[in-house]
Amino acid sequence: MDPSSKINSSIQQPYVKGPNTISNQQTDAASNAPAPVNDNVRDAVRRAIKQFSEDRMAKIASLQIREPVQALQNSLEELNKLSLSYANAVNLLDESEDDDDLDAQAEVARKEMAGLIQTLVEKHKSLGINKAWFDSWWLLERVDKNVREISLEYLTEQLLNRCVDRTCFLEETRKVIEAQKKQIIREFYQNTNAIADANQMSFDLFPIGSETHNRGKTPVQITFASNKTELFSIVFKPRDARIDALVIDLFGSFNNLDRANKSIDVTLPVYKILNVTPNSPYSLWEYIKPQPGVEWPGDTASTAIKAMNRSEQLLPQLMRLESICSYLNISDLHTDNLILFSPNQKDIQIVPIDLESIQYDSTTGLFLDRPDIPKLTEAEEELLKKCKSAIGDVPARFVPIVTSHFLTSLPRYNSYVKIAKNIVDTITRKNYTLAVEIARMEWLVLEDFLCNDVPYLIEYQSQIFYGPLNHNNPIARRTVK
């Protein structure tokens, strides 16, 4: 841990913009220099890399993956050289486009690099590597020559951490599922003889999330089988799902209302979500199989259903979801968080699979422009009030920046500075007082970015915590007016 960046124990201390950041500790002379390379940023990245590589050695020793990780690390050194050659060849070609020799050289460099990447993907499948993990090496040609070296150091460290964290997390998941196996079978598998067969059932893990948090954690599809026959699947999420469960329960209560007490006559999806224990950081979800061959054309459901010519069928469902979710201030319902599910050949349902983000000044994300929703009935409002009150007692995800913006920042060694600043800006705009130094925020984001993780923040009891609640890492407190 960076010794200079301890949490400020006085949580009342306001955030002050100023020189006390990793990024602007440069001298004025340095900041006026042309094409600056921020030495403080580079030093911070190198310090973090040193810390992580030491931590990684400890992790891989316990996982017995020292050999493949070491082999990968050696291969990445070779890849870095090829990536530099490719970048130089492309830059030279850009300067004189019609040169046949340069065209040929660039093509050779491309082939060599593509060949090595292909080999790495095949050789290190067990570490979860795929071709897309190397995209940033192709983009080195677009990075300023002065910072190519540090960029490669950063990318190398990020990829190694990604592999090791993934392995650690899957190992942890396997242990949790093994311990919960009987409960899972009882709760999610509709077969009366199943418990007796539990010992005969095996399970496989398939990570399914588009991003990771908190050192490689991501949702995992768990598929149970017996004698090589697939029986059922669930989804394991490495987070508390009490809010999601409360909202899905509420959907059920809305469905049970008489027609006269419904503002919109639509049935909402109801499915099973269980926390492993009441305050557990793990939850188990009924697996909702997406309708095969049907994908959302875009990020926003209202636009996507228009593009799919399904407005007539799906708009009432979307309005119903909007009326409930907007009341509860649930946000971040972009199409990655919605599944199109066919309970039968005729019908199709929009199923929200992530209802954890509560933001008081955001839209739900279901519509581009807030629609006119029919007025809620008294019975509906009563149910919503009860649910809102219950949600208020549960830790909720705090999303300071749209997830896609985090994801797009991950490949750049210096983007943590802007992202940390943006998180601080959002927090202060939302009437919170920062309780840590800005340098500490930058360091926390850098640690996440070096593991290719999207920062995960929790809002609970008027405080914002960085990372899972059990890490007890408060970074801001609601401003008392």
Place this chain on the structure above:
Amino acid sequence: MTSFTYDPFKFSHDTNSFQKQAYEAAIAKTQEIVKTKENIKTFSVARKICKEAFEIFKNNMQATFPDPSCKDLVEITISSRETIFFVELNEKITSILKSD
């Protein structure tokens, strides 16, 4: 990188539209080149088309989201699409040019 000047979902929607337009235009252009030209220098041609497509995307983004308070956000979003244009599209265009 203020995020309130533009609705994040509309911003994301428009970004994806601009990306799609530029991407599809680049593919169409490649297919036209394959039909009409011979002895194509694959690497250079693919590179040129990708750069043009990326520039179109970038210009559309900057023209549509000019608010200075969102400059960082727009820049980060533009650079995030480099993978789409310089890796994915490049691979696709190279494959089309070579399949001739």
